[in-house]
Amino acid sequence: MAQPSDIDIARAASPRPIAEIAAGLGIPETALQPYGRTKAKLDQAFLASLADRPQGKLVLVTAISPTPAGEGKTTTTVGLGDALSALGHRAAICLREPSLGPCFGMKGGAAGGGYAQVIPMEDINLHFTGDFHAITSAHNLLAALIDNHIHWGNVLGIDPRRVTWRRVMDMNDRALRDIVTSLGGPQNGLPRQSGFDITVASEVMAILCLATDLADLERRLGAIVIGQTYDRRPVHARELGADGAMAVLLAQAVLPNLVQTLEGTPAFVHGGPFANIAHGCNSVIATRAGLGLADIVVTEAGFGADLGAEKFMDIKCRAAGLRPDAAVIVATVRALKMNGGVARGDLGHEDVDAVIRGCANLGRHIENVHSYGVPVVVAINGFTSDTQSEIRAVENFVARHGTRAILCNHWAEGSKGALDLGREVHRLATSGVAQFDPLYPDDMPLLEKIETVATRIYRADEVIVPPRIRGQLAAWEAEGYGHLPVCMAKTQYSFSTDPTRLGAPTGFEVPVREVRLAAGAGFIVVICGDIMTMPGLPRVPAAASIHLDSEGRVEGLF
Missing domain, CATH: 3.10.410.10 (Formyltetrahydrofolate synthetase, domain 3)
Structure with a gap:
């Protein structure tokens, strides 16, 4: 019998009241700002009270280079968090919020999968607590203030040809990459060339995810450079009086969101910059909250380790003073075979030689993460088509790189399928062997x-x-x-x-x-290269399969 779809599994779950999940981390109900029964934000006063607490261990989940065969990084993050909880550890998970762009584009939902999910799945994938809308509004408020300033006399002397601040929306729309604004005559402003990026590429998104508190958020917003004057002087958002109003729009969005996994492990889902065009990590505020409340925190960084993990180490950890204690690199036999030259339609057939060829990708990621002084374990996210010979080939390859590869079945079994991974991750994270060091110093050109x-x-x-x-x-x-x-x-x-x-x-x-x-x-x-900061939709977008059923429930999301 086939396993139910992700959305069916999520819908069949019986989530606990969010106050119970919070209590498991020692969060009083008075510190919660509830969004219904299963979602809540942590208030600013409680977050500030965590500053001097001892910090838990920090584990990063990353992956090999992604393929259409799938790797399951978020699913593994959730499964690992559940496994650590099942092993008796006080664990928390820190994830990014999904963007509507890929949800309606190519990828579908991004809240894990199978029996390793964060819930409520539909809410998390669609609007959630409104954070992305607030970020979009704050970003576009600044854009509106720039054009308004130029229209009403341009006291600052902003050169319209050198305005670098574009607009954003949380959707894939290639038609908006390059546009001309303010057509229609003088009453509509001064025409100039501009464009849209996707919200997850917005500097405001990055600021929200790297800020330490509300004061730091407003300071960073004021420091945004929107372009230059005619005499080439940089113009900052604070000169337009934008920083205060933008901070007001973001005052709720900056507070981390608390939800739960299918098994009741606390999960902070907050912020969502892409890793191929932005820095790919959840918010510093959420990560610090997790570290102050849990003994071990599992977080992820987007796409492969060459992107997400590199930015986690060199941008987020540098900015926030974080020091990862261990890392997990997620791989699948199917994705390794694709990296080894096998066509997608042939991935179900055993091909040990292709696995070995594809392991070159995995090996490079292992070497790169090791170069930061962080110990690594490889999680083989299992599929039913994997053979023992193929799995053994991965294990042998990884052993030659001085680490372990552990087969996991959390997608089908939940925490039970990731207990071995949980044991090894906890051993590495508490071993004290991590000697984290960023790739380059601040003063390098x-x-x-x-x-x-x-x-x-x-x-x-x-x-x-x-x-x-x-x-x-x-x-x-x-x-x-x-x-x-x-x-x-x-x-x-x-x-x-x-x-x-x-x-x-x-x-x-x-x-x-x-x-x-x-x-x-x-x-x-x-x-x-050719990377775009505003993606386009594929020939057949995921949106074409998403609809409401006769009872008003979402279908086709994932």
Whole structure:
């Protein structure tokens, strides 16, 4: 008998009242701002009271380079958290909120799967507590204030040709990538070229996820650079009086959301920057809350370790002073075979040689995470088509890299299917062997930071940086931004910028197309290859299968 769909499993669950979940972490009911029976935000006063508490152990879940065969990183994060709870540890999970873009585009829902899910699944995937809407509104308020300032006399002398602040929406829409605004005559403002990014690429999203409290949030919002004046002076959001109003719109959104897994493990689901075009991690506020309340916190970073884990280590941990104690790299036999050259339609057939070829991708990710001084275990997310010979090939390969590969069946069995992984993760996290160190120092020049990530993490031979971009990097260094880390935006499907080069490619260049200053967030965005900051929909979007049934319930979400 086939296993029920993810949404059917979630719908059949009997969630506990959120106050009971909170009580398990020592959170009093008075510290909750409930959103119905199963969701709540933690209030600011309680969050502030956690500052001086001893910190739990921090575990990062990352993955090999993603393929259409699927890896199950979020599912593994949830299964591992449930397993740690089942083993008697006080565990919490920290995840990002799903974007409507992929929910209605290609990926579908993003709350785990099978019997390793966070619930309420439909709410989390669709609007949740409104955080993304608040971020979108705050971002676009700043855009409106820029155009309004220019329309009413432009006292600051903003050069409309050099306004870099675009608009955002939480949807995939290629038609909005490049637009002209303010057509229709003088009453509609001064026409200029602009465009839209997806909300998860917004600097406001990054700011919300990296801020430590409301005061830090407002300070970062004020530091946003929206463009330049005619005499090339940078213009900040605070000069337009935008920071206070933006902070007001975000005052609720900045508070972390508490939900639960199917098995009742507490889960903080908060913030949602993409890892291929943004920094790919949940909020610092949620992670710190988890570390102050639980003995061990399991979090994830988006896409493969070359993107999410690198940004987790070099941006989030650097900014927040976090030190990961262990890392899990998720792999599937199916995805390894695809990295080894097997077509998607043939993945159900045993092919040990293809698994071994595909393991080159896994090996590079293991080496990269080890280079940060963080111990690693590999979670083999099991499928029924996997054979013992294929699994053994992965285990043997990983053993030669000085670590373990553990077969997990949490998708089908919940916590029971990840107990061995839970034991090994807890052993690594409490062993004290982690010696975390970021990839590069703050004082390294920006161009060298870009080259360091490209050559040491991606293994590129060279980075191609046009003279105009080199000049822009030098100008930002002269303005005092040289200490910032770099946030690399590139395809998630390959170590290179070519999504068709799977496995562990060598002999390639990384072309830098554009750089953007995210002064409020505190990093430089480096756009490489053909990556888009506003995705498009596929030929047959997931939205075509999503509908309400006769009882008003969501169908087709996942």
